[in-house]
Amino acid sequence: DTPVARTPRKRRDLPQSTNRHVRPLKCAIDPAATCAKCKGALRVFGTAVNHRLEWVPGHFETLSIERERCACPACPSEGVFVAPPPNFALPRAMCGNGLLARVLVDKFADRIPLNLQTVRMAREGEQLSTATLSGWVLLAAGLLDRVARAVDDRLMKGAWLQADDTGFPVQDGTDGNLRKGRLWAVTDQQEVRYHFSATKEGKNPVEFLKDYQGRLLLVDGGSEFNAAVEAKGLLR
Numbered sequence: 001d002t003p004v005a006r007t008p009r010k011r012r013d014l015p016q017s018t019n020r021h022v023r024p025l026k027c028a029i030d031p032a033a034t035c036a037k038c039k040g041a042l043r044v045f046g047t048a049v050n051h052r053l054e055w056v057p058g059h060f061e062t063l064s065i066e067r068e069r070c071a072c073p074a075c076p077s078e079g080v081f082v083a084p085p086p087n088f089a090l091p092r093a094m095c096g097n098g099l100l101a102r103v104l105v106d107k108f109a110d111r112i113p114l115n116l117q118t119v120r121m122a123r124e125g126e127q128l129s130t131a132t133l134s135g136w137v138l139l140a141a142g143l144l145d146r147v148a149r150a151v152d153d154r155l156m157k158g159a160w161l162q163a164d165d166t167g168f169p170v171q172d173g174t175d176g177n178l179r180k181g182r183l184w185a186v187t188d189q190q191e192v193r194y195h196f197s198a199t200k201e202g203k204n205p206v207e208f209l210k211d212y213q214g215r216l217l218l219v220d221g222g223s224e225f226n227a228a229v230e231a232k233g234l235l236r
Contacts, residue, residue: 014051014094019125020062023054027067027083035072042070048082053126054096060126063096090139103133104140151191156209158188160216163209165200165224184208202227 033042052063067083089097106112112120114133121128155161168183184195184204197204205228209217217234219225229236 014053014062020053020060022062022064024064024066025086027065027085029068029070029081029083033070035075035078037075037078038072040072040074042081043073044068044070052088052094052096053099053128055099055102060099060124089143090136093136093139095136100136100140103136104144107137148193152193155186155188155191155193156211157213159214160188160218161209161212161214162187162189162218163205163225164219165222168196170198200224206231 029042029044034040035042046069047066048069049064049066052065054061054063065085067085069080069082071080072078085091089100093100095103103114103117106117107114114137115130117133118128118130163184163186165182165184168181169178170181171178182197182200182204184197186193186195186208195204195208202224205225209228209232212232212234215235217225217229217232217236219236225236228234
């Protein structure tokens, strides 16, 4: 592995626990790596260690990530380098991939709110805040974009769809006040795709149904779907 420059910013480490099994992960410097300036060999002189909280079926564990540090003896001005870390879905978070998967599956597949997940984790000996889990979910949303696109593509190729919308309060962080938004659900009773919009205008379903290939759209009598029905020539 090619060494990478050390970053001065330090991620918050895990709280100590005597109940977790510690699993070391060692990341070595590539023996063929050389100094970018003089092309000389790099010398390993220690390790940089950080930790992540991981979940394996049945228990939590600590991942102890030990990354070799190295420098060029002839070029001290080039600084210190460390071996690349393992490939984690969220590079700056303190969760392992297994724990992140557990939080996402619990929330979206099993409908367990994040605050109740923290209560359960506390019973298991781990003190994590709802804000921490919320941050992981927000960061993971970008990773799941391809899944959302795949669901959307399958729904758009179906013979029929059912759709509805409801008010959805939004806090955008500017003044602390809530404003009204809309949450639209499109489903074939097997999977559901959600869309958000700031208004209830008919242009919104026109946009998210533009690739729909079916003929039937099951909706209520709301006028917000009229434009989409007319644009696609759908049975309503």
